[in-house]
Every structure is written in C-alpha cells, then in structure tokens.
Amino acid sequence: MRIAVIDDERPARSELKHQLLELLPDAEIEEGDCGAAALELAGSRKFDIIFLDINLGDINGTVLVNALKNMQPGVKIVFVTAYSEYAVQAFELEVEDYVMKPYDKKRLEKVLKKCFAEQTAKPEQEAPKRIAINSNGKTIFEDIQNIVYIETYNRGCMIHAEGNEYYESKSLGEYEKRLEGMQFFRMHKSYLINLDKVREVFPWGSNSFCLRMKGYDDNILPIGRDKVKVLRQLLGC
Template sequence: MPVNGNLNILIVDDEPLACRRLQVLCHRIESIAHVAVAASGTAALQHINDNLPDIVLLDIDMPDISGVEIADHCQQMESAPKVIFTTAHSRYAVQAFRLEAVDYLLKPVKEVLLIEALARAGEKLQRENRKAAPDHSLWVRDGETSLQIRSADIERIEAERDYMRLCLPGCSYLIHESMYSLIKKLPPDMFVRVHRSAMVRRDMIGEIRRKGRRQYAILIDGNQVPIGPRYADAVVTVAR
C-alpha cells in the first residue's frame, strides 16, 4: 500500500463479532497506525467530527443512524474521510457509490478484498494531499527547452558529480545544483535523505530491507536505494 504506516481507521458496526473481525484484519495491515471502533451511528459521527479519521469502514443497518446518513455527512466535510461500506446487504450498492464510497464489501468481509479497498482509499488520500499541498516546482533544461516540474512529481533525487538527477515516472532530468542547495528549494516534509548522494520522496518508500551489513530502501516502483548509516534512523521512521 502506498500510505506508509499512518492510516487512522474507524470501524462503525453495531455487531460485535463483525466489528471484531474487521479489527483483527486491520491489525494485520502495516499501513494502518490506529484502529478505533464505534458501535452506533451517534458514536461514529462524534468520533468523525472530533478525530477526522482517514478511512471509515461503515456498516449500513444500525439502529440509530444509518451508514448512508453517516456517509452523506462525511461527503460534506472539508477533509472528508474515505468510506468503505461493509454490510450484509447488496441492495444499497448503487446509493453507496452515489455517495462516492471507495468500495462496497459484503460480510463476511474477505481479507484480500479489504486490503485492496484500503489500498485504493490510501491512493486517493495521497492524490488529494498532493493537490492540497503548495505547488513547489523546479525549472529544468530539456535540450533547448526549459520545463517546469512539480516537486510532488519527483520520486527520487540522485547526485551525479556536480549535477543532481531528478527521477520522475518514466523520465529524468539533470540540473546543475548541489544537494545542499536543492534541499533548501524543496518542501521540507516531502523528501527524506537516505544517503549523502540521494533523497527519496517519503511516500515512495515501501519497506526497508537488510542485505548483509547494508540497509536498502525498497521503493514502491521496485527500485532500491542504499541507506547511509548516518540517515538510517530517519528513513526507518518514515517507513513505519
């Protein structure tokens, strides 16, 4: 999953067994940092308003406030959580997707389907976060042309002598900058230094692997970048 260890989940279900099953499944997923539970619609609305969870796993049939009403409330929020319906009934599916639900899972919820739905929700959150972030950009040369590229589109940066290579999906550009000067131009919370000659966008780090005495950041696109001992603690913290 693209979101690294920081998803906050709210499970809304008045059935204790169904709720417990979702808790167990969520605790197996590394990208989830916290799981809260609401056993009623009223408690769910209170938690959503007070804590702003990233994703709500939402039952529909509840005795006080229906899941559809809760989803409608979420949709109207400025920072709307992503909704995944988890229900025993298929008849609400059309209504659910009109409310822009990420998915509609029938009980008993299968683990593989839950993982896929959470991954899609995480991807949507990342896209929205990038759009909401200030539009930092850099100018690069491409032959005789100057191009403006968004910092959020850069996946990793690698030093090549007196130049820095900016790696984007499917292409890369060289700019005549030092690592130090480039760091000052980039958003401070978007990249992490992994080596004296490399930086990686934080949400690109999928996991950390050790090979012998060395550690590597494994990126979600399959590339791997060696981690310098000086930067290991910061990289491991980002990957959690």
C-alpha cells in the first residue's frame, strides 16, 4: 500500500502520517507540501491513496483533482480539510471521501476501509475507445483518441476531432465528466484539451500563456492562469 500525504503544514502532515502508520504499519507513505510536489510525486510513482489538503499554498486542492486522476486513473483521493463546508464539494468532484482536522482515528479507519472495499468490489475497467456524439440529428461514434479539443460554443460544445467538427448541446462540464480519467484536461473554463495532441505552449501578452493543438495551427487557445503550472507538469515542460 503506497500513500501520499499532501499538506502545506508540516505538523498536520506528521500527525496524519503517524495515525495512518498506526492503522497500516506496512504502508509506504510519501509527503508533499504543495500542489507542484503532488504532481511530481504522481508523475514518478503509483499511489493507491492520496490524502490531499484543499487549502495548499500554491494551488487549491480542488483544482488538482482532475490532474491527479488523469495521471493515475486508479488512485483514490481523499480530501483533507479543516472546514466542513468542503464536504459537499468533495462529493461533487467525485473523490472517495474527506477527513476533517483535527484527525480522528476512527474516521480515518472508516475512510481506509471504504477505499479498500471499492478496490475489491470495482476492478478497473478498460477505458472506452469511442464516444457517442449527437449532432445534427445523427449519432456519430468518434474514436476518443481522435478528439483534439472541445470548446464552449453557443449553448453547447464544439468537438474538434482531427478535421471533423461536431456541435452538441451538452455543456463542457458534461464532456469533462464523460472523458474523466483519460488524457483530457480542462485547461481553461472554455476549453477541454487532449494532452496527447498539444503541439506547443508559448507566452502570450503579459504573464499569460497559450497553446496550439496538432492539426489546428491557426487556432490559438488561451490557458487559464490558474492552470498553467498544472498543465506544464502534466506535459513535462
């Protein structure tokens, strides 16, 4: 069992690690003190569970969830927070559970049992290779690997798939959920991109960055300022 504890407060990390080792003496536990450290750990080794503090110094833990799931589709993510109002957000983001500070060993034990039960009951399924798109009164089955990027368009989405374009009246958030755990990343409120199709990332204006996607050299897509660091980590640049 390999566990990551991500928290910008050293005492909180130490206390959580201590309690986890009392419950799981054989566990290997790695620590990180910020979002960048979380991404570095996730990119270097596989984890079974990541305990992720919501209020990190460099980036909000809720922003990291999709990035970590993209890097490690099978990982269980548990939010760590001192504020009970984040409990609802934890379930909206479909993480496994949350634990409150100060830590309660019985609560931790319950969360760990839940994670183990889900691993046993839900073996990882092979990701789908095609996706159904309802466009212009037809249902098109497009290979997911062909989708380059999806953007908000009118009251729906425009799907750009290697030369083909489809309009569907679904929100970008719905597509983000449908493609969760695959090679896609919401790098801007209006754009969901296929990480495998990024051609280049470059500066644009004052303290801003943009990118181009393969096959769409004339389209310059802005990167959300709060997503630049995470995107660079995902792309290894």
